[in-house]
Amino acid sequence: MPNKGLSLLCLMCILLFFVVVHGVKGDVSYSVPEEMSRGYVIGNIGKDLGLNVKELSARKARINAEGNRKRFCNIDLATGELSVAEIMDRESLCKDKLSCIVKMELVLENPLELHKITLHVQDTNDNSPVFTKDVVKLEIRESSVKGARFRLSEARDADIGQNSVQNYILEKNDNFILAVTSNKDGRKNIELVLDKELDREQQQELTLILTALDGGIPPRSGTVQIHVTVLDANDNAPVFTEEVYRATLPENSAIGTVVIKVSATDSDEGINGEVTYEFSHVFSSEKQAFTLDSITGEITVSGSLDYEEEAVYEMRVEGKDGVGLSTDTKVIIELTDVNDNTPEIYLQSLNSYIHENAPPGTEIGIVNVQDRDSGSNGQVRCVISSNVPFKLEPSITNYYSLVTTAELDREVTSEYNITVTASDEGTPSLSSSKIVNLMVADVNDNPPAFRQQSYSAHITENNKPGSAVCTVSATDPDWRQNGTVNYALHSSEVEGTPVSYLLSINGDTGVIHAVRSFDYEKLKNFKVQVIARDNGFPPLSSNVTVSVLVADENDNTPQILYPAPEGNSLMTEMVPKAVQGNSLVSKVIAVDADSGQNAWLSYHIVKATDPGLFTIGVHSGEIRTQRDISENDGMKQNLIVSVKDNGQPPLSATCTVYLLISDNLAEIPELKDMSQDTGSKLTTYLIIALVSVSTFFITFLIITLAVKFCQRRKPRLLFDGAVAIPSAYLPPNYADVDGTGTLRSVRSAYNYDAYLTTGSRTSDFKFVRSYNDGTLPADSTLRKTSSQDPFGPCDDTDSCQVTILWFVIHSALHSQNTFCIFSIFHVLIFI
Ligand SMILES: *[C@@H]1O[C@H](CO)[C@@H](O)[C@H](O)[C@H]1NC(C)=O
Ligand SMILES: *[C@@H]1O[C@H](CO)[C@@H](O)[C@H](O)[C@H]1NC(C)=O
Ligand SMILES: *[C@@H]1O[C@H](CO)[C@@H](O)[C@H](O)[C@H]1NC(C)=O
Secondary structure (H helix, E strand, C coil): CCCCCHHHHHHHHHHCCCCCCCCCCCCEEEEEECCCCCCCEEEEHHHHHCCCHHHHHHCCCEEEECCCCCCCEEEECCCCEEEECCCCCHHHHHCCCCCCEEEEEEEECCCCEEEEEEEEEECCCCCCCECCCCEEEEEEECCCCCCCEEEECCCECCCCHHHCEEEEEECCCCCEEEEEEECCCCCEEEEEEECCCCCCCCCCEEEEEEEEEECCCCCCEEEEEEEEEEECCCCCCCEECCCEEEEEEECCCCCCCEEEECCEECCCCHHHHCCEEEECCCCHHHHHHEEECCCCCEEEECCCCCCCCCCEEEEEEEEECCCCCEEEEEEEEEEECCCCCCCEEEEECCCCEEECCCCCCCEEEEEEEECCCCHHHHCEEEEECCCCCEEEEECCCCEEEEEECCCCCCCCCCEEEEEEEEEECCCCCCEEEEEEEEEEECCCCCCCEECCCEEEEEEECCCCCCCEEEECCEECCCCHHHHCEEEEECCCEECCEEHHHCEEECCCCCEEEECCCCCCCCCCEEEEEEEEEECCCCCCEEEEEEEEEEECCCCCCCEEEECCCCCCCCCEEEECCCCCCCCEEEECEEECCCCHHHHCCEEEEEEECCCCCEEECCCCCEEEECCCCCCCCCCEEEEEEEEECCCCCCCEEEEEEEEEECCCHHHCHHHHHHHHHHHHHHHHHHHHHHHHHHHHHHHHHHHHHHHHHHCCCCCCCCCCCCCCCCHHHCCCCCCCECCCCCECCECCCCCCCEEEECCCCCCCEEEECCCCCCCCCCCCCCCCCCCCCCCCCECCHHHHHHHHHHHHHHHHHHHCCHHHHHHHHHHHHHC
16 A cells, blocks of 8 residues: 655665665655545555664654644554554545645654655545525526526535536526636536526426536435526626735734625616625635625635644625626635745653763754744754754754753753753744753762761770770762761781771761770870762772771889888998088989879989988989988988879879998898898708708608518609609799799880899898890780899700709808708709
């Protein structure tokens, strides 16, 4: 059925052997009978245009009617078939035009493509011939001769061609025959011809039936009654001044405007010469548009005229005299176009949003402009507001693509109102505009950004675990989850401790909490990285460094290194008698594990034997004489020194400094007693030890001999492995002895440099270097060590044994005790 202009093209292709015609952008035309019901398949437009079904749906194929007229057809995207959507009545669409064409467009997107579809609506014989009136009245003179002709108005059939009126049949009668002739504009003249003279006396009136037949199969017919009255007077038919009346009229002419005046004259006198006018055959649209004054013959505008609907009106006007004789004439009214239609904008396939990362040139929609005026009145220019990153790209006539010209950024502008303005070229120009509201859809293109480049958190040591120390904050301008920020600590280690053991972060709020209590003396500062991540897919993240600074608190009391703060200190400073004023006699050495003010120590003498004799340097701790020492000054001078830090509140420690004003230790009886006391005590222990060992040894020998003597079969004794030394045999305050006979090594853990008085007469000053060479670690507690231990550090059992030996010998010689010398041999054997 498709009557293709395309087929000719294809024929040409075949003739040219090898021309690829796939995707030919052509126009198609179909013919379709009028009055077909909805869904009637006109043809397969997909096949005819070489478009497959997938392409049709992918490219959103659709049928557009031209202008805002009715859309008579639909395309079925599943099959590519063009079908009837709206019943087409040829008569109302095209009136009496011989060819009735409905134009449509097939629009495809991406890229925009347009195919014109021409639909020839074919006539079917669905209308019968119709006479203007049911009854035609004729008044004919008796005197009329044979051959006289009387005009009748023709019947009309809305159908065209063969389906229009083809034939007239007059009912058989005695007087008249029918003469049908065609005139030059294709119309038919229908006349009654008098075949046999009328006789008024015989028949005053007669009625005839005229039937009009169309050429359809089967034919349809219409009839009119012709009522003839026989008159006995003379009469003339009216005559119009023009054969055709023409007028032009602007389409916007107001109601009441006189268009033209028709006029006919009748040579008769009186009522026979009075002509009245009426439209003979007009379509209802013409009847609505114009009225004819039956007396004056004036045609006036009575309805709205529209050049776009109907540009030319062709009407017939009948002039009739009083007795019913009539003539007709043609009136042609041409309308001229006035720019009375504003351009119309149709937005098609419009996306309501576009992703912000769409590349420039992305099509947002199609703009179609239409103006029903013709000529320059219908020429439309289309523009959009200039301050937006969009433009209109002209496509096919009256179609534009709305495309982006730049990258969009939702974070800057999230919504555009694009004004599309269409204006025609008429004078004055008419224009209309439409606003395209376009939302920019988000893409996760912004990583979270911290408000600060870095953060620092200050924590005072001894904080409560769980306390908040700092808040980090990052913003992400993206939309919803693309802009929702979550915080996390970057897992790392701070001096071997996982960060998570130190700090935690609230993922939503960015508040950082201390997981535990910090100790400034152990950890002064560290850095952690906080990562802010959005919830987009894929997520974006950024990080920031948080420096955590632990602030010191005065939580450490000063530690006095010299002299040993408490206990039976035997450290005594010798002050020569000859010392003058302001001489340095001793120094108190103290440290404080805190820092800054909390470790800034000051020294004060809180109590002195002779308050006027010594002073102490407030910050140096140096003890000086205030004046020359005189003979009157007591030999023993004790100072109680308080060491205080500068913290809030301050912490302090005290120590006692023993000073001896003497040139020779031996001169001091009390001291001699004291040392002898100590010495004899030591000797006593030693004696007890040696006696015990000797006794044990002798007992052991006796038992051994006894066992050997008694049981000769078992000569060897039980004591095989290591021999334990009961701890009781060694002075408990010098070294601990464990069960396996190993002396536990005793280490000095801190660092000082001082002359220590041991209290031993033979070694008045013993220089002890018992400090590590490394610096004092902040975390090491000051352990009380045996600084008064005359043996110094013992690192292993062997050296301790040697030390004990030395000690024994030393003590023995010192006390000149022969028993002791004897005992040494026991010990030597024992060892
Ligand atoms: C666009 O128009 C809409 C509706 O008229 C309005 O609500 C919106 O605020 C406008 N947006 C801009 C960016 O002008
Ligand atoms: C987030 O961004 C992605 C692309 O990165 C996008 O597909 C998604 O629609 C965005 N989500 C929202 C809520 O806008
Ligand atoms: C932190 O950010 C920098 C650059 O912004 C990046 O090179 C580094 O890998 C990030 N660190 C972490 C732990 O994500």
